Amino acid sequence: MIDIPSARSMTKIEKAIVISLSKDGKAYLAFADQEMRRETLQKMVERVGERFPDLKTITPEQTKQFGFIEVFGTPLEDLPRVLKLNGGDYKTYQDKLPGIPTDSVHNQLADWIWAARYANPKMKIAIKGDKSTNIKDVQRVIEILTKDADVHRFNLITTLGGATTTEEKKEE
Amino acid sequence: MAEIDTSGGGGHKDGKVRAKKMSTKVDLTPMVDLAFLLITFFMLTTTLNKPSAMELNMPKKIENPDDKPEEVRECQVLNLLVDTLDQVWYYDGLTVAGLQKTTFAGDAGIRKEILRSKKRVLRECGVSPKTNKPRPLICLIKLMPGSRYKNMVDILDEMDIAQVPVYAIQEYSPIEKEAVDNGGKVTTFATGN
Numbered sequence: 484m485i486d487i488p489s490a491r492s493m494t495k496i497e498k499a500i501v502i503s504l505s506k507d508g509k510a511y512l513a514f515a516d517q518e519m520r521r522e523t524l525q526k527m528v529e530r531v532g533e534r535f536p537d538l539k540t541i542t543p544e545q546t547k548q549f550g551f552i553e554v555f556g557t558p559l560e561d562l563p564r565v566l567k568l569n570g571g572d573y574k575t576y577q578d579k580l581p582g583i584p585t586d587s588v589h590n591q592l593a594d595w596i597w598a599a600r601y602a603n604p605k606m607k608i609a610i611k612g613d614k615s616t617n618i619k620d621v622q623r624v625i626e627i628l629t630k631d632a633d634v635h636r637f638n639l640i641t642t643l644g645g646a647t648t649t650e651e652k653k654e655e
Numbered sequence: 656m657a658e659i660d661t662s663g664g665g666g667h668k669d670g671k672v673r674a675k676k677m678s679t680k681v682d683l684t685p686m687v688d689l690a691f692l693l694i695t696f697f698m699l700t701t702t703l704n705k706p707s708a709m710e711l712n713m714p715k716k717i718e719n720p721d722d723k724p725e726e727v728r729e730c731q732v733l734n735l736l737v738d739t740l741d742q743v744w745y746y747d748g749l750t751v752a753g754l755q756k757t758t759f760a761g762d763a764g765i766r767k768e769i770l771r772s773k774k775r776v777l778r779e780c781g782v783s784p785k786t787n788k789p790r791p792l793i794c795l796i797k798l799m800p801g802s803r804y805k806n807m808v809d810i811l812d813e814m815d816i817a818q819v820p821v822y823a824i825q826e827y828s829p830i831e832k833e834a835v836d837n838g839g840k841v842t843t844f845a846t847g848n
Binding site: 487488489490491492493494495496499504609611612613614615616617618619621622625628629635636637638639640641642643 | 709808809812824
C-alpha cells in the first residue's frame with residue numbers, strides 16, 4: 484500500500500501511465516486501460532524480443548491475460564512464466580511483486596515507458612511515490628524518464644491535504 | 656409509591672375513570688425510509704477522493720549551443736538543502752556560508768525565508784536586460800541522501816505556494832553535504848555549485 488504525500492495542488496489527473504514506487508523502492512507500472520496494456524506488451528516484445536527470446540512464446544491468449552493486470556511489476560525474464568500462472572497462483576504472486584528492474588544494467592523501466600508511450604503518446608506520465616520512499620529511488624526514476632525515455636514533463640501524484648500537512652509535520 | 660404508570664391507568668383497581676390504553680409500539684417505516692433517503696443522498700453527493708497531481712518540468716538538454724539561457728546573477732540564488740530529519744538548510748548565493756536551518760512547518764518555516772528572499776532579489780538584483788523585467792528568484796533544491804519522497808513533494812509544494820518563478824532540483828555538492836552533516840558548520844570555503 485502506498486501512502487501518498489499531501490500537497491496543495493488540486494489538478495486532477497484522470498488517465499496516466501503511473502509509475503508507482505513502494506517504500507522499499509520497487510517500481511511498478513499501472514496503465515489506465517486494458518487495450519493499452521496489451522498494445523504495450525506487443526510493442527515491448529517487438530523492442531526487446533531479441534534480448535529476451537522467451538517473450539516470443541507469449542500467446543495472444545496470454546497477451547489478453549496481460550490486459551487484466553492492473554498493477555504490473557515483473558522482470559521481463561520472468562514474464563512468460565507469470566502469464567502462465569492460473570488465477571489462484573497469480574493472486575499469491577501478486578502479493579509480493581518483485582518490481583520492474585531500474586538499475587543501469589537491466590533498465591527495463593525505460594523500455595516499458597518507451598513501449599507505453601508508443602502505444603499511447605498522449606498519455607501523461609505520473610510518479611506515485613510513498614511518503615517514505617528514499618529520494619535516491621525517486622531520483623533514479625526521474626533520471627530514467629529524462630535521460631532514457633526523453634520525458635521532461637510529468638506529474639507527481641499527491642493528495643489534497645492542505646491544512647493537515649503542517650500538523651503532521653509538527654507531530655513528527 | 657413513586658412510580659411512573661406506563662400502563663395507561665390499567666393498574667388501578669378502584670374502577671375510576673381510566674385513560675384510554677395507548678399502544679407503545681412505534682411504526683418504524685418512516686424512519687427506515689428517511690435513513691435510506693439519507694444514505695442515497697450521501698452516496699450520490701460524495702465524490703470519490705481522486706488523487707491530484709503536481710506537474711514537474713525537468714530541463715531538456717540544450718541542443719543549440721548559441722541559444723544560451725540568460726546568465727544567472729549570484730544574488731538571485733537561494734539554495735535549499737533538504738536533510739533526513741525533515742529540516743531545510745538554506746543559504747543565499749553560491750558560496751556555502753551562513754547556512755541556517757528551518758522546518759517545513761507552515762508560515763513560520765521555510766516559506767517565510769523564501770518570501771523574504773523573493774523580496775530581497777526584487778530589491779537588490781536589478782533588471783534583466785533580456786526580458787526588461789526584474790530578475791526573478793532562483794531556488795536550487797538539493798535533496799540530501801536519505802531524505803524521503805515526502806520532503807521532495809513538500810519543498811515543491813512550497814515552490815508552488817510561494818510562487819517561485821524559477822526552481823530546479825540539483826545534485827548536492829560534497830561541501831554542502833559536509834556542512835549539513837556538521838550541523839551547518841562550514842569548514843571548507845568554496846563555491847557550492
